[in-house]
Amino acid sequence: MSGSLVVHHASTYTCSYMLTLTTPLHQLHRYKIPRVGEVTARKLAAAIAQVNDMADPREATVEDLLHYLPLRYEDRSHLVTIDRIEPGQYASVQVRVRVAGSYPVKGGRLTIFELSATDETGQIRAYWWNQRWLEGTLKRGTRVILYGLWQWNRFKRCLEVENPEFEVLPERETTEPIHTGRRVPIYRKLGSFKTRQLRAIIYHVIERLSPEAVPELLPRQTLARHRLMSRYEALVNAHFPQDETPLELYNQGRAPAWRRLIFEEFFWLQLALALRRAQRERAPKGAIIHVDDRIREIVRGILPFKLTAAQRRALKEIVDDLTSDRPMNRLLQGDVGSGKTIVAVLAMVVVIESGYQAALMAPTEILAEQHARNIKRILAHTPYRVELLTGSTKSHQKRQLYEAIAQGEVDLVIGTHALIQEGVTFHKLGFVVIDEQHRFGVLQRAELIKRGYHPDVLVMTATPIPRSLAMTVYGDLDVSIIDQLPPGRKPVKTVLRFEDARPKIYRFIAEEVRAGRQVYVVYPLVEESEKMDLLNATQMAEHLQQVVFPTFRVGLLHGKMKPAEKDEIMRRFVAGEIDILVTTTVVEVGVDVPNASVMLIEHAERFGLAQLHQLRGRVGRGAAKSYCILLSKENSSEEARARLNTMVRTNDGFKIAEKDLELRGPGELMGTRQSGLPLFRVGNIVRDQKWLIAARQEVHRLMSLTPRPPEVNDLLERIRQQPKYGLASIG
Ligand code: ADP
Ligand code: MG
Numbered sequence: 001m002s003g004s005l006v007v008h009h010a011s012t013y014t015c016s017y018m019l020t021l022t023t024p025l026h027q028l029h030r031y032k033i034p035r036v037g038e039v040t041a042r043k044l045a046a047a048i049a050q051v052n053d054m055a056d057p058r059e060a061t062v063e064d065l066l067h068y069l070p071l072r073y074e075d076r077s078h079l080v081t082i083d084r085i086e087p088g089q090y091a092s093v094q095v096r097v098r099v100a101g102s103y104p105v106k107g108g109r110l111t112i113f114e115l116s117a118t119d120e121t122g123q124i125r126a127y128w129w130n131q132r133w134l135e136g137t138l139k140r141g142t143r144v145i146l147y148g149l150w151q152w153n154r155f156k157r158c159l160e161v162e163n164p165e166f167e168v169l170p171e172r173e174t175t176e177p178i179h180t181g182r183r184v185p186i187y188r189k190l191g192s193f194k195t196r197q198l199r200a201i202i203y204h205v206i207e208r209l210s211p212e213a214v215p216e217l218l219p220r221q222t223l224a225r226h227r228l229m230s231r232y233e234a235l236v237n238a239h240f241p242q243d244e245t246p247l248e249l250y251n252q253g254r255a256p257a258w259r260r261l262i263f264e265e266f267f268w269l270q271l272a273l274a275l276r277r278a279q280r281e282r283a284p285k286g287a288i289i290h291v292d293d294r295i296r297e298i299v300r301g302i303l304p305f306k307l308t309a310a311q312r313r314a315l316k317e318i319v320d321d322l323t324s325d326r327p328m329n330r331l332l333q334g335d336v337g338s339g340k341t342i343v344a345v346l347a348m349v350v351v352i353e354s355g356y357q358a359a360l361m362a363p364t365e366i367l368a369e370q371h372a373r374n375i376k377r378i379l380a381h382t383p384y385r386v387e388l389l390t391g392s393t394k395s396h397q398k399r400q401l402y403e404a405i406a407q408g409e410v411d412l413v414i415g416t417h418a419l420i421q422e423g424v425t426f427h428k429l430g431f432v433v434i435d436e437q438h439r440f441g442v443l444q445r446a447e448l449i450k451r452g453y454h455p456d457v458l459v460m461t462a463t464p465i466p467r468s469l470a471m472t473v474y475g476d477l478d479v480s481i482i483d484q485l486p487p488g489r490k491p492v493k494t495v496l497r498f499e500d501a502r503p504k505i506y507r508f509i510a511e512e513v514r515a516g517r518q519v520y521v522v523y524p525l526v527e528e529s530e531k532m533d534l535l536n537a538t539q540m541a542e543h544l545q546q547v548v549f550p551t552f553r554v555g556l557l558h559g560k561m562k563p564a565e566k567d568e569i570m571r572r573f574v575a576g577e578i579d580i581l582v583t584t585t586v587v588e589v590g591v592d593v594p595n596a597s598v599m600l601i602e603h604a605e606r607f608g609l610a611q612l613h614q615l616r617g618r619v620g621r622g623a624a625k626s627y628c629i630l631l632s633k634e635n636s637s638e639e640a641r642a643r644l645n646t647m648v649r650t651n652d653g654f655k656i657a658e659k660d661l662e663l664r665g666p667g668e669l670m671g672t673r674q675s676g677l678p679l680f681r682v683g684n685i686v687r688d689q690k691w692l693i694a695a696r697q698e699v700h701r702l703m704s705l706t707p708r709p710p711e712v713n714d715l716l717e718r719i720r721q722q723p724k725y726g727l728a729s730i731g
Helices: 005-012 025-031 038-051 062-066 132-136 195-207 220-225 231-239 247-251 256-282 293-302 309-323 340-353 365-378 395-407 442-450 467-473 499-514 527-548 563-574 609-616 638-649 653-670 689-703 710-720
Strands: 072-075 090-105 110-119 122-129 143-153 158-162 165-169 183-186 329-334 357-362 386-389 412-416 429-436 456-461 478-482 493-498 518-522 554-557 580-583 596-601 627-632
Touching: 025 038, 025 062, 038 062, 062 195, 062 231, 072 247, 090 122, 090 132, 110 132, 122 143, 183 195, 195 231, 220 689, 231 256, 256 689, 256 710, 293 340, 309 329, 309 340, 309 456, 309 478, 329 340, 340 357, 340 365, 340 429, 340 456, 357 365, 365 386, 365 412, 365 563, 386 395, 467 689, 493 499, 493 638, 499 518, 499 596, 499 627, 527 554, 527 580, 554 563, 596 609, 609 627, 609 638, 609 653, 627 638, 638 653, 689 710
Parallel strands: 122 158, 329 456, 329 478, 357 412, 357 429, 386 412, 429 456, 493 627, 518 580, 518 596, 554 580, 596 627
Antiparallel strands: 072 183, 090 110, 090 143, 110 122, 143 158, 143 165
């Protein structure tokens, strides 16, 4: 009985009702699909458009519908006779209704619709709660398939099933059942469409779709190399599994049908990235940069310490890009504290020495200010003019800076991303470094190019990014990795503690301060209760100063303070004039005070993994043994517990990033859609990393063929026309 969907259509329906993948869903009512009228078609189009993030529901097509894959599957394929039903198991039976009717229960507040039905081997009972409408559907004499969990009713001495799935069979056997008697898809609710309605619609859509209407898009070699089934077969099977593959594999997204669709989705993305990259490499290069002995000498003179081997390698890769005639688009990855800043600074020196300007953008003002402070110090003995420009720079000062930047008098501008948003014009901008917090980067690069700059761009990530994410979000960038910490770093000892340990923690902090070290106490700042948390941090600072540590110097730092105040507090902490800094997460990224040896994180369960890792990265930067104390409530969620335990277990930022991706999923991890994270309909970059890598390799293989075969050109042409990849505009 298990379906023969694939060959079913042509005989039953005339061609005028045949669909193609590009048929708009809002016109589905024209195709004689049972119970799909104009209103339903429109609703379906709207729902599909919404999950696909499309602005216009009229763009939603049959193809989009068919990429709404089941959440899971159920095996209802084995029709059994009543005498074969095992109590306690799910099964489908085909029966004829003998008696049916509704009656009130619980004082009339509820009704039960009940029927009794037979086949040639026995009798069963089925009932539904509050479904009186079934009286009109499941009448005496109706042939029906019932699927559900069967139980033995001791009092009535018969098998029964509560709320079964059912499917009424027509008197004469012309069509096959959709919802029973086969392996059926279960869908996540789509708008107002529940699984049963959606299943019926998709069934009929597939039925009206001929294999010719689903052209194969992947090259034949690619299919063969990765042993992929055809696109048509994959779409049919992904909804109504008809192959031999165990349902378990379907449920895990590992059936061949799924694999084919996942591979294809990753393939197009990787192709788009490869194409974008190829296009960019053809773009004009802004600056001409040479490195000679004079510049090498200058760089050596600036170096405050010996670079690690990893830093040297990254610097070389960056400088090779700078001096090549292709524009640089590079991602510099490295764990917290691995020393990315100095590498960027040295690269900027090379650019400045060649007569160009450089810009460094940071995600927060505090960080921009810190970068400015550090870099001015590093470059103190050079003639370069380094300036800080942020949203809170005074306007008369700003005007002067704008002027100086436009004249080329400023060599290096450090600021927040307001730098490019506010329309600063540069005299000769040659190099942009974006020190980012995962979130921007993609946008900023686009912004720069839109404004007519083609500088070399280096994006530095604050925390490591899992490989799979790097391959999707940053897949069109070259990557340098600093996988080594500067010498002498000791891993931070991390512990998880609960409220009862507070007195002990305070004693420990006191000991550390007496030994000359400094301490951070961090409070979460959650947006909804920003005021509350601010109050917490403020009160905590007062409490610590007055009650707990009256003889120590306690400072307070939070995002709502005026820049000058923040600056002053940071300066005093750096200078060792503050022992204990109570702070919100403004210190999260980049802050660098090597003498700080303890980080106490309050309400640690409220922080994300990347954030915790960043925070912990504020200590362990000097020679002293450092500690990170995660103070949490005892009954935090399981996920929070998993995060905290990960922190206790490892110091490795790459491992933490992988775990973060696993716990939160890519969407959460990267923030908004603007992060550049593509919308995957089938693939899951955590689960399907293997296929992501396979698709990427396949694309590289195809792109490197010379001369380029016509089918590869066809692929490129096709992807240029896909608006979602945004390639058409680049030509
Ligand atoms: P991140 O990669 O997290 O941005 P930073 O660039 O802030 O790290 O560097 C962390 C700290 O390590 C800074 O104090 C920096 O001066 C120091 N540092 C960087 N490279 C080295 C090195 N090769 N040897 C010694 N200290 C270094
Ligand atoms: Mg940094």
